[in-house]
Amino acid sequence: MNFLNVFCFMNLPSIEKETLEFWRKESIFKKSLERTKNGPRFVFYEGPPFANGLPGIHHLLTRAFKDVILRYKTMQGFYVERKAGWDTHGLPTEMEAEKKLNIRFKKEIEQMGIEKFIEESRRSVFTYKKEWEEFSERIGFWLDFDHAYITCDNSYIETLWWILKQIWQKGFLYQDYKVVPYCPRCGTSLSSHEVAQGYKKIKEPAITARFELVDEPETYFLAWTTTPWTLPANVALAVNPEIDYVKFSLNNHPEFPQGVYIVSEKKFNDYKNDIKNKKTPEAEFKIIDKFKGSQLIGKKYKPLYKNEAPYKVVGAGFVSVEEGTGIVHIAPAFGEDDMSVGKENNLPVLMTVDEDGKFIDGIGEWKGIFVKNADPLIIDNLRKRELLFQEEMYEHDYPFCWRCKTPLLYYAKNSWFINVSRVREQMIKNNETVNWVPPHIKKGRFGEWLNEIKDWNLSRERYWGTPLPVWECEKCKKRVCVGSVRELEEKSGQKMNNIDLHRPFVDNVVLKCECGGLMKRVPEVIDCWFDSGSMPFAQWHYPFENKDKIDNGEFFPADFIAEGMDQTRGWFYTLLAISTLLGKGAPYKNVISLGLILDANGQKMSKSRGNIIVPKEVVEKFGADCARLYFYTINKAGEAKKFDFKEVQSLYRKFFITLVNSYAFFSTYVEGGFEFKKELCSGNLLDRWIVSRLENLKHQVIKNLDKYDIVSAARFLVDFVDDLSNWYIRLSRRRFQKPETEKEKEEASQTLYYVLLNFIKLTAPFTPFVSEYLYRKLKDGEGSVHLADYPKPDKSLIDAKLEKSMAQVREIVAQALAKRSAAGIKVRQPLSVLKLKDGAWGELKNDNNRELLSLIKQEINVKNVIFDGSISENIELDVEITPELKEEGLLREIVRQIQIMRKKANLKPSDKIFIIYDGEVSATKILEKNKEFILREIRAVGIERGKKEGINQGIEIKVDGGAVWLGIKGVSQ
Ligand SMILES: [Zn+2]
Ligand SMILES: [Zn+2]
CATH class of the missing domain: 3.30.2320 (hypothetical protein PF0899 fold)
Known part of the structure; x- marks a missing residue:
């Protein structure tokens, strides 16, 4: 079977490039849309990537999972419009602009001028747009780049303004002085979903400080903190009124200073046990008193840094005994709980840190030092002043800026919030209607996130973003939210023909207040996650255009979206939040949430480890189809994926080479003039079986794709290729190669053609290139499989028993x-x-x-x-070999050797041969006895004892211990 050798060199990447050329030339994507434009709509939302970085391997994963469903639905006759989208605003882009302009600090932007910064940001938005488009095309992800939505377009921003105004009118948009996660390098606060993207495990010093009681000298409260830099902002200590505390004396401790201390009873026991374990029996612990926390409230202590009014102990329910001493140092400027305790107890807010994260004047020697760098200095200072009780290293998860990796600070400032907690219940209800793949995301990762959502910190004190459309009167402080360009024109009395809705241009638009004063825009822009979360509406410039299409459900909600698991705190969340705020219900019906990609050893990919897999390399080596199918079959969609080139290679062999060889078998043995008859009529057992398997396969694939279980569907396809090639074709070979009747071959050929053609249609959404290639081969170069109907199972052909x-x-x-x-x-x-x-x-x-x-x-x-x-x-x-069985085995060996020689001699199956043999009589008698059988098996024209002259091939074999020489001669006809 020569074709095997030929097609082992089948090169998928080159088949794919040929196919891409065909798709481009014939506009097959466009034709697939035209073909279905009167069909029912299947709505898909594309999560917009940032085009100022290159696509990674996880983009190949998500795009593969998107594409398979979109192609499947298209083949089923649905109209699947699929706008591409670009995320453009916010820190990712600003970081690029900063790099290009050599900017290190936020202040430098203002010094240079916002306009220049905005210009550079706009330029860097599409740095890698071409690469993204080429990447998507190369992996077969059909997306409409010609009508892409772009989040920095005026029309897009106008929809965002409209949405914000709806939220404003409901009273859900408000400004507040709150402690927020804050990036001191970017100079802006962040939302909790942004914070959730950047946690890292770190080890840093945690200390326990001594706070001396005013009325009882030499007696100290002990309070524990992981952020020593917040101590200068301390204004109170908090205890839990319900918890038991003890006052004890401590002497002769090898590490801790002696004195009288107050801590929770639990902490006291920890200290004592610690001592026991370290075997330092000389330490003396003596309990002096025991009481509830409530008895400590109101007690006064000396502040660590000032000698002014004494500070006092307050009660707070959040204080626990899990960590620390049961006594919490309160700095309202730097902690959410601290701020609320402060508000309840009328405590002042001491703001000791500026917006760059550095100490301000008046805190002594640390002015101008970044707070995290000041920690060791503060600890030293406390030690010198004998206010330090203990220093230890503490490991915990700490949030870092998701773009610039700076450690975040919790920092009190004025910010704008959306009151998402007011619609939390509704969001949870809306989430109930969603089909999640994997299903546990609904209640688990996503559901838990929803249960704990906080108000959305919307404002960013930055430049390149959607400006918050709130104007404030300089005189009477009245605020308005502007919901459209037209409203801006009306309120300003100016025409806005060519206005750019970005800063600084929009900042120059001044409105007239009812009071006669002038209204100016507040300086903030908004979280870019609000941009992408609004895409169901903003991509259609809703409600200024396409209003009815969204209101009547034609463009909304999405039937399907798919992104990485991390988007449960990102895009999946913001989509749901905004849609719920607008009272529109869930914005999607089916979500595939995909697991992280790791390297073959299960390590996270990172530049420093040097284990990043570049998608282009995978595609150039094994083909996009192989990379796609690998992701469809490696494991369940939501599980982490260990990317292993060895497995990719084995799939290449197992599926692609086997499939192409199956076609090659067909084309080798079914000569020209073959015509496919639509009616299958073979009664042959193998034919009936493979057709039944195929019809069942159709059923399984459709059933699973309809459930968005792509993995199960793809695995059924891979299994089928094995049945087709290693069972059906192998066992049917004779009917193609040496048919006893024409009918027999015709039946087999009709069956194989039917199976191949239908199978290729089934695989088209999964492996669009090789399916197209084989489809066109089977169809004599006509048409495209992606313009074909998806096969439907013919139940009458299913024979479950068989x-x-x-x-x-x-x-x-x-x-x-x-x-x-x-x-x-x-x-x-x-x-x-x-x-x-x-x-x-x-x-x-x-x-x-x-x-x-x-x-x-x-x-x-x-x-x-x-x-x-x-x-x-x-x-x-029964493994006993009788003499008869042995002779038969020998005969088969002889036949096999002759077949091998025929192959080596490059003779075609149709060429006739003549067999010559030589050797001792005892050994060759088996040949003489079975001449007829050999002639029939080999289809040779003759067999006789002879000499080696004029032969094409010869070989010596052992028969029963004796040597036999065999040779063949090709006979031309
Ligand atoms: Zn940052
Ligand atoms: Zn006013």
């Missing part, structure tokens, strides 16, 4: 071959009998199907297959 029996046949064969191999007997050596245990192979016995049993005979080369109730195992193979 499939079950055949599965048992394959199982029996596998077991019997294993027994042969264990006994060291080659398959070519015929054996006499295989016994099947009665009752163990019910399907087969009940079927009483001689054809099936003869398949077993043929496959494991036995004379007889019988059922037997007396055997102990499920099968029993």
